[in-house]
Amino acid sequence: MILLTHSVFVVAVTGTFAQHVWPVPYKRFDYRPKTDPYCQARYTFCPTGYPDGQIPAMKDEDTIEVFKLQAPVWEFKYGDLLGHFKIMHDAIGFRSILTGKNYTAEWYELFQLGNCTFPHLRPGIEAPFWCNQGAACFFEGIDDVHWKQNGTLAMVTTITGSLFNQMAKWMKEDNDTGIYYETWTVQSTPEVNTTIWFESYDCSKYVQRTFRKLADLGAVFTKTLQTNYTRIFLYSGEPLYVGNETVVFGPGENKTAATEIRNFYSPFRTPWSVREFLINLLSIYDEVVLRKEFYLFYNFEYWLLPMKYPYIKITYEEIPLP
Ligand SMILES: *[C@@H]1O[C@H](CO)[C@@H](O)[C@H](O)[C@H]1NC(C)=O
Ligand SMILES: *[C@@H]1O[C@H](CO)[C@@H](O)[C@H](O)[C@H]1NC(C)=O
Ligand SMILES: *[C@@H]1O[C@H](CO)[C@@H](O)[C@H](O)[C@H]1NC(C)=O
Ligand SMILES: *[C@@H]1O[C@H](CO)[C@@H](O)[C@H](O)[C@H]1NC(C)=O
Ligand SMILES: *[C@@H]1O[C@H](CO)[C@@H](O)[C@H](O)[C@H]1NC(C)=O
Ligand SMILES: *[C@@H]1O[C@H](CO)[C@@H](O)[C@H](O)[C@H]1NC(C)=O
Ligand SMILES: *[C@@H]1O[C@H](CO)[C@@H](O)[C@H](O)[C@H]1NC(C)=O
Ligand SMILES: *[C@@H]1O[C@H](CO)[C@@H](O)[C@H](O)[C@H]1NC(C)=O
Numbered sequence: 001m002i003l004l005t006h007s008v009f010v011v012a013v014t015g016t017f018a019q020h021v022w023p024v025p026y027k028r029f030d031y032r033p034k035t036d037p038y039c040q041a042r043y044t045f046c047p048t049g050y051p052d053g054q055i056p057a058m059k060d061e062d063t064i065e066v067f068k069l070q071a072p073v074w075e076f077k078y079g080d081l082l083g084h085f086k087i088m089h090d091a092i093g094f095r096s097i098l099t100g101k102n103y104t105a106e107w108y109e110l111f112q113l114g115n116c117t118f119p120h121l122r123p124g125i126e127a128p129f130w131c132n133q134g135a136a137c138f139f140e141g142i143d144d145v146h147w148k149q150n151g152t153l154a155m156v157t158t159i160t161g162s163l164f165n166q167m168a169k170w171m172k173e174d175n176d177t178g179i180y181y182e183t184w185t186v187q188s189t190p191e192v193n194t195t196i197w198f199e200s201y202d203c204s205k206y207v208q209r210t211f212r213k214l215a216d217l218g219a220v221f222t223k224t225l226q227t228n229y230t231r232i233f234l235y236s237g238e239p240l241y242v243g244n245e246t247v248v249f250g251p252g253e254n255k256t257a258a259t260e261i262r263n264f265y266s267p268f269r270t271p272w273s274v275r276e277f278l279i280n281l282l283s284i285y286d287e288v289v290l291r292k293e294f295y296l297f298y299n300f301e302y303w304l305l306p307m308k309y310p311y312i313k314i315t316y317e318e319i320p321l322p
Pocket of ligand 8: 226228316317318
């Protein structure tokens with residue numbers, strides 16, 4: 001019943017049953033806009049990064065070792081109720097043989113994970129407000145103990161300095177055009193070859209994207225290392241396009257979708273910690289099971305997901321090296 005009403009609404013808005021490309025491509029932007037002052041980071045983004053996100057140039061004839069880095073998000077080291085989720089953070093390490101210097105590259109949220117997953121409902125502002133930017137951070141040093149002790153620090157390939165410099169150029173472009181974080185992977189079922197509606201865009205995707213780029217540039221990867229990543233899934237039938245913020249929350253529009261989107265997000269306080277984030281996830285689970293719907297914000301547009309069993313899942317599964 002609810003779904004039918006929504007279909008009617010969608011038709012009214014777009015005037016057509018649009019044929020969508022699945023998964024919906026993650027939108028690239030021309031440049032990264034300034035963040036809104038309302039968004040306040042709890043931890044400074046990239047405190048030891050180079051000014052302006054520079055990446056130091058390597059000598060063309062240098063040999064650079066490339067490492068896959070992975071460690072549990074710190075709050076999960078403590079074995080409470082939530083400890084059994086394998087929530088990992090991923091990054092890439094580089095070591096120059098000529099200089100002996102090493103570096104870490106990672107991509108993460110400017111305003112912490114909770115702010116990328118749940119919006120703020122601000123008094124006097126109708127549209128939910130998102131502090132969902134994510135970006136790359138490149139800094140000198142690899143914290144061996146951090147990665148090794150409960151995670152992974154493993155060499156995956158060696159490249160030339162020249163190839164590194166090409167990758168660095170791509171990293172800058174990637175950073176300027178891929179500006180927002182997306183927590184969820186949305187697909188039809190948990191099966192391997194199922195239809196994927198939306199891909200996440202997070203730290204692990206950054207590592208996979210960079211490895212892919214290195215492979216395209218000619219790097220050859222070790223085949224022996226099993227590389228697993230954390231993924232946070234939603235399961236749904238074919239998503240229905242609702243509209244962008246202007247259409248849903250702009251003047252003169254039918255307020256039904258606007259109200260439903262606000263109602264959907266209202267139970268979730270924007271979490272301050274990863275622990276609160278998971279508690280929110282559990283309450284999202286309850287709400288989603290009850291209502292069988294979820295409003296996804298992707299490419300700064302809203303979609304209605306007709307949710308289905310098993311609704312939400314966190315996995316730690318293999319995505320092989322290229
Ligand atoms: C607004 O949309 C709802 C369905 O989403 C529909 O039932 C209702 O008739 C619409 N109202 C107007 C004034 O168009
Ligand atoms: C999330 O955003 C709010 C509003 O900008 C901010 O107060 C808060 O510090 C952010 N959360 C964290 C964990 O930084
Ligand atoms: C990526 O963009 C962020 C936000 O503007 C910036 O702080 C960071 O230095 C950039 N990183 C790289 C590697 O370009
Ligand atoms: C990175 O450099 C630091 C400082 O020289 C060193 O302690 C660490 O072992 C190096 N790690 C790797 C993986 O090269
Ligand atoms: C690794 O896990 C142990 C046990 O949970 C913990 O005491 C230690 O601090 C962790 N090490 C790092 C570097 O996070
Ligand atoms: C998934 O699709 C690939 C390529 O079409 C195929 O090789 C593989 O066997 C399929 N896996 C399953 C579990 O169906
Ligand atoms: C929102 O969607 C409308 C209708 O499709 C479009 O005209 C408008 O340019 C979009 N606004 C933004 C900010 O993308
Ligand atoms: C890694 O992923 C594979 C296949 O997806 C799975 O069989 C394996 O148990 C995972 N490893 C860990 C440590 O969870």
